[in-house]
Structures are given as C-alpha cells and as structure tokens.
Amino acid sequence: MIYGIGTDICDVRRIRESLHRHGERFARKVLCDAELAVYRSRAARWPERGLRYLATRFSAKEAFSKAIGLGMRMPMTWRACEIANLRSGQPVIVLHGELKTWFEARGLSAHVTVTDETDYAASFVVVERQPIHQTT
Template identity: 40%
Template structure:
C-alpha cells in the first residue's frame, strides 16, 4: 500500500548560485558524503547533480508529511544508487525515525525515487510503499 507521495521541482541555477555564494558550507550542510563525491565527479553538471538530490530530499519530506520539521533534516536524506543504478534513499536520524513511525506493524518500507532534469529544472518524485514483511 502507498503511504506517502511527494514531488519537488528545483531550479538548477538557484543551486548553482548557492554553491557560488556559500561553497563547501552549503554543500556540507545539505548533502551527504556520498552525494558530494558523486557531484565532484561531474564538474560540468555539478549544480544539476545537486539540484536533483535537493529535489529528492524535498520530495521525501513531503511524502512523510513533515517538511523539514520534527527532526527531519536534509542531511539525513541521502540519494544513493542501487546495484542496477536506480536511485533510492539512504535514511538516517530523524528522517529514518519518521519513516519507521509511519510503517504499520508487519510491514516494511520500500521507497521509490525518480529523478530528472532539463536545464534549468530538476525534478524528483518519491513514493513510499508499505509491503508485508517477508520475515517469519
């Protein structure tokens, strides 16, 4: 069953201006080590790489219904790639706690993420699904 849905549209140029103005302070405050390493490998599309991840963080915060309140922080939401290359989220701290609190007993969370960009826009959708636990 679907228990959360969120989307966000982010302006890549806004992210580029934040990087230009605040540099590492902005990057370290908002993005995980994994996200920063990925962006560093893409110098010509760094802002777009960050903008998609920024949008995913916003979309997740909407999907869990809190925004960035109640202990849910941007840096607790990390975009990572699964073995197939598809994006998914790695959650820690308040973001993980909020997601865990939403999942009914006997179910497990499955987070679906899709990212896209077409300059100057980056977009993300997050669907949170609760699936019956396969654990006996």
Template identity: 45%
Template sequence: MIIGIGSDLCDIRRITRSLERFGDRFTHRVFTEGERARSDRRAARAPSYARRFAAKEACAKALGTGMAQGVFWRDMEVVNLPSGRPTLRLTGGAAAQLAAITPAGHRALVHVTLTDDPPLAQAFVVIEALPE
C-alpha cells in the first residue's frame, strides 16, 4: 500500500545562485558528504544538486512533515544502488517519521525518480508499505 507521495520542482538557477552566494555553507547545511562528493565530481554541479534538493523536498512531503517536526535536510540522502538507480537513505528524524507512518507488520520501501530539463529539476517520491 502507498503510505506517502511527494513531488517537487526545483529551479536549477536558484541552486546556482545559492552555490555562488553561499558556497560550502549552503552545501554543508543541506547535503550529506556523499551527496557533495557525487555532485562536486560533475562538470554541471548545479543540476546535480538541484535534483537532490528536489528529492529531499519530495521526501519530506511524502513523510507528511515537510521540513519540520524533527526532519532535517541531511536526514535524507540520495544514494545510488549498484544498478545506478537512485534511492533515499533516511536517518535521524526522517527515519523516525518513516517508522511512525509505517503500519505494524509492514516494511517501508522508498521509491524516487529524478530528472532535469534545464532550468528545472524534478523529483517524485513514493513510500510503499509492504507486508513482512
């Protein structure tokens, strides 16, 4: 069963401005070390950061909290499976909220899809509860 759905659309130009204006202060506040390493390796850093930003916003919506109730930016990390498919690793308040919305006798599975078509980046997150 679906227990959460979230989507977000992010303007890559806004992320570009944040990177230029705030630099490491912005990236260290919002992104995990792994996300920074992956995005900083890319020639086009801003679209990579924008996709991850959109995924975090979409995940917070799917959790039903937004960026509140103990859910912080770095509690949600976009990681890639060995196949290259993106997923989200939740820790801290995000993991606690995921546990709270997952029905007893079920396990949560988080699906994420990311895309960009400059100047926009987009993410969709679906949280599914599967019987154990």
C-alpha cells in the first residue's frame, strides 16, 4: 500500500551558488559522511560531476521528506537520509539514527529514482507500508 509519494526538481545553478557562497560547508550540511566522500572524489576529478552529484542527493532527500510527510523536521534530517547506489547503479535510500527507527516502526520501505540534465536534477520517491498480516 502506498504511504506517500514525493517528487522534487532542483535547479543545479542554485546549488552551485550555495557552494560558492558557503563552500564545502553546504555539502557537509546536506551529505552524510559516505556521500561526502563520493562528492569529494567526483568533484576532485571533475567539479561539474561533483556538483551534479550534490544536486541529485539534495533533490532526492527533498522528495523523500515529502513522501514520508515530515518535510525537513525531526526525525528527518539531511544527514540521516543517505542516497546510496547498488553495484548496478540503482539508487537506494539508507536511513540512519532516529529516522531509521521512526521509518522501520511504521513498516515502511522506499523506492527512489534520480536524474539530472544540464541545469536541473529531479527525483521521485514512493514510500510503501508493508501490509500487516493478521491470523485468524
């Protein structure tokens, strides 16, 4: 059963401006440690690729916060929600701390997709509630 749906489109130019204005502090606010390592690696080789990585993660976290109905308020935080990739490249949501506890207590699971093109990054998240099986 669908619990919530969230979508977000992010202007990559706005993320670029935030990076110029706040430096890596902005990336550290949005990305968890594992994501930050990927961001730094990509940005070191090709700054535009690092920027797009940050924009897709920003967008996906916004979409997830909408899908769970919390927005950016506790227990939802930027760093408690990680957008990782399986070996196949498929993006997945990995939760940490209080957000993970909150999410699992409700029997929820999430699906995410991200994309970027020129000036925009977009994400779509579907959150499902696992059916409760009752025995008679």
